[in-house]
Amino acid sequence: MTLRGLAGKVAVVTGAAGGLGRATVERLAEEGVQVVAVDLDEGAAKAVAAAVPGDAVGVGADVATEDGVNAYMQAAVAAFGQVDLHHLNAGIAGSLTDLVDVSVEEWDKVMAVNLRGPFLGVRAAFRHYLERGSVGSIVVTSSIAGLRGSNDLLAYTTSKHGTVGLVHGAAVYGGPIGVRVNAVAPGIVPTPIFGEAGMADMRRRAATSPLRRAGRPDEVAATVAFLLSDEATYVTGEILSVDGGASVQNTNRRGGGAGLWDVSVTDDALLERHRAGDASR
Ligand SMILES: NC(=O)c1ccc[n+]([C@@H]2O[C@H](COP(=O)([O-])OP(=O)(O)OC[C@H]3O[C@@H](n4cnc5c(N)ncnc54)[C@H](O)[C@@H]3O)[C@@H](O)[C@H]2O)c1
Numbered sequence: 001m002t003l004r005g006l007a008g009k010v011a012v013v014t015g016a017a018g019g020l021g022r023a024t025v026e027r028l029a030e031e032g033v034q035v036v037a038v039d040l041d042e043g044a045a046k047a048v049a050a051a052v053p054g055d056a057v058g059v060g061a062d063v064a065t066e067d068g069v070n071a072y073m074q075a076a077v078a079a080f081g082q083v084d085l086h087h088l089n090a091g092i093a094g095s096l097t098d099l100v101d102v103s104v105e106e107w108d109k110v111m112a113v114n115l116r117g118p119f120l121g122v123r124a125a126f127r128h129y130l131e132r133g134s135v136g137s138i139v140v141t142s143s144i145a146g147l148r149g150s151n152d153l154l155a156y157t158t159s160k161h162g163t164v165g166l167v168h169g170a171a172v173y174g175g176p177i178g179v180r181v182n183a184v185a186p187g188i189v190p191t192p193i194f195g196e197a198g199m200a201d202m203r204r205r206a207a208t209s210p211l212r213r214a215g216r217p218d219e220v221a222a223t224v225a226f227l228l229s230d231e232a233t234y235v236t237g238e239i240l241s242v243d244g245g246a247s248v249q250n251t252n253r254r255g256g257g258a259g260l261w262d263v264s265v266t267d268d269a270l271l272e273r274h275r276a277g278d279a280s281r
Helices: 019-030 042-051 066-080 104-132 154-177 192-206 217-228 264-276
Strands: 010-014 034-039 056-060 085-088 137-141 180-186 239-242
Touching (some): 010 066, 019 085, 066 104, 085 217, 104 154, 180 217
């Protein structure tokens, strides 16, 4: 379990108290990385840090604000002197609301956490490298929803598509100075992101992916660790799917999964509402 170039480095992981973030904290700690576990839930972040081997600290911060990002960077420098690696992973799902009902409040909230958060994190990382004349590696958590659309989760889908642009632009910016920026695009990995009921539904839906199962947090964490490590020194600007093949199947073909979904379930409700002219909000 040794990936070149990780041991002795310092990493920030945001959303560290959640399913995927926690798995990255654990994997990086096992690789000998000093980890700063950041989450809105300070107590949970500290508990995650306390549970892993080696030096790790937990920090409570809101990644959607400049103050929050400054706070976690300062805490990291205070604890370990510098930051080399960043997994900008904190995110929220938003609701499964119909497009016509999505509120401005929800839209802004999801964008703030899922897109402004990684932007602020990437900017802080580059400012930190600039101040120190150092370099490092950054991984953003995008999603299969950053590559494909669905008729729900509109704000989430838009925010995750936005992270693709962020990663492409930051990779082009960072390349000449030796900073690599990549993303993972997980498919379905049962975590608390959709609540307890959502976990069972995630497992059911994951059975339609080519590998016919949901992913595990440690499988995403292994990919993040690889991208952050010196095993991936010629990889930058990449959006690496960790989705059991879900994003490459053609669901309009029988052999690609057609028939696994009853489209009438969503279409009937949508058409009925449209015909009835139901514009209630
Ligand atoms: N689980 C999946 O199937 C899946 C698939 C694709 C992408 N993702 C993405 O992976 C990332 C992690 O999701 P997860 O499944 O581990 O969800 P999760 O809900 O288990 O964890 C998310 C964590 O982020 C924290 N957080 C939320 N808002 C924050 C903020 N403003 N500042 C700091 N921390 C904040 C939460 O407290 C939580 O601990 C998210 O960006 C999510 O969109 C997840």
